[in-house]
Amino acid sequence: MQKAEKMQELRVFAAEIRLEALKTIGSLGFGHVGGSMSVVEALAVLYGAVMKVDPKNPRWEDRDWCVMSKGHAGPAMYATLGLKGFYPIEQAYTLNQPHTNFPSHTDRTKTPGVDLTTGSLGQGMSTAIGAALGNKMDDKNNHVFVFVGDGECDEGQVWEGAEFAVQYKLDNLVCFVDYNQYQLDGAVDSIMGHGKGLGAKFDAFGWHVIEVEDGNDVEQIYDAVMAAYKVKGMPTCIVLNTIKGKGATFAEPSHSHSSQPTKEQWDEAIAAAEAELARVKAL
Numbered sequence: 001m002q003k004a005e006k007m008q009e010l011r012v013f014a015a016e017i018r019l020e021a022l023k024t025i026g027s028l029g030f031g032h033v034g035g036s037m038s039v040v041e042a043l044a045v046l047y048g049a050v051m052k053v054d055p056k057n058p059r060w061e062d063r064d065w066c067v068m069s070k071g072h073a074g075p076a077m078y079a080t081l082g083l084k085g086f087y088p089i090e091q092a093y094t095l096n097q098p099h100t101n102f103p104s105h106t107d108r109t110k111t112p113g114v115d116l117t118t119g120s121l122g123q124g125m126s127t128a129i130g131a132a133l134g135n136k137m138d139d140k141n142n143h144v145f146v147f148v149g150d151g152e153c154d155e156g157q158v159w160e161g162a163e164f165a166v167q168y169k170l171d172n173l174v175c176f177v178d179y180n181q182y183q184l185d186g187a188v189d190s191i192m193g194h195g196k197g198l199g200a201k202f203d204a205f206g207w208h209v210i211e212v213e214d215g216n217d218v219e220q221i222y223d224a225v226m227a228a229y230k231v232k233g234m235p236t237c238i239v240l241n242t243i244k245g246k247g248a249t250f251a252e253p254s255h256s257h258s259s260q261p262t263k264e265q266w267d268e269a270i271a272a273a274e275a276e277l278a279r280v281k282a283l
């Protein structure tokens with residue numbers, strides 16, 4: 001398949017993920033819309049063009065791994081995995097309800113395709129690094145992808161992991177930083193700024209760093225991952241400059257972390273996401 005055709009396929013996949021993630025959270029009426037929306041395009045690239053996975057065998061030993069360390073973006077993972085065929089997508093519409101297999105934060109014991117349990121910020125970085133080390137020791141020819149938030153990067157545990165990954169030359173590890181500029185209580189810079197930027201920090205720790213100017217553009221993300229695959233002897237950090245709440249009509253303008261919109265606002269957001277999917281499909 002030509003690259004242009006593949007990118008178009010990924011744009012459609014991203015629009016489908018956004019719609020399904022909104023429907024998933026909408027089934028409950030409230031939840032983490034902001035941080036789910038910002039990682040949609042990166043998930044589309046990973047599961048639509050990059051990762052080796054087998055929906056019929058989620059624990060396939062040679063698979064690539066994806067760890068959503070900012071575990072509150074669970075709904076975006078659930079939409080992606082459902083659309084990829086790990087389970088019927090409608091199952092995710094039980095989000096956070098009693099006995100569901102789709103808790104608000106990703107849990108490997110509950111949802112097929114979720115590789116590691118997350119939710120306590122910082123920990124997913126460590127466990128992803130452990131998985132990368134284990135896979136390397138087992139001579140696996142695969143990659144571990146981990147998503148961390150810019151607010152999450154306030155956690156010291158992220159940086160202990162960053163140091164470790166360099167020491168052990170984990171070139172099978174790619175960390176996406178979702179640099180959407182907002183955390184739970186507001187703008188990252190107003191709470192705990194990142195000085196010269198998170199790319200500069202990872203660089204100082206010895207990582208190969210790739211800055212993606214538009215972290216909601218599938219082609220830029222795809223090119224970054226292809227470049228990361230060529231890096232030997234060190235882990236790669238891909239900094240995604242994203243928009244918190246991207247594409248959700250009630251969340252994007254305010255970049256809100258969690259949302260509890262009215263029924264009318266949900267209807268409007270889902271209709272807008274459906275219209276966007278139709279628009280992208282017609283390109």
Ligand SMILES: Cc1ncc(C[n+]2csc(CCOP(=O)(O)OP(=O)(O)O)c2C)c(N)n1
Nearest residue numbers: 035119120121149150151152178182183184
């Ligand atoms: C150790 C820990 N402290 C606090 C929280 C509560 N919490 C959940 S999400 C969040 C903000 C995270 O911000 P960011 O990483 O920027 O996420 P994003 O904006 O991408 O959703 C906080 C403080 C948590 N889950 N874990």
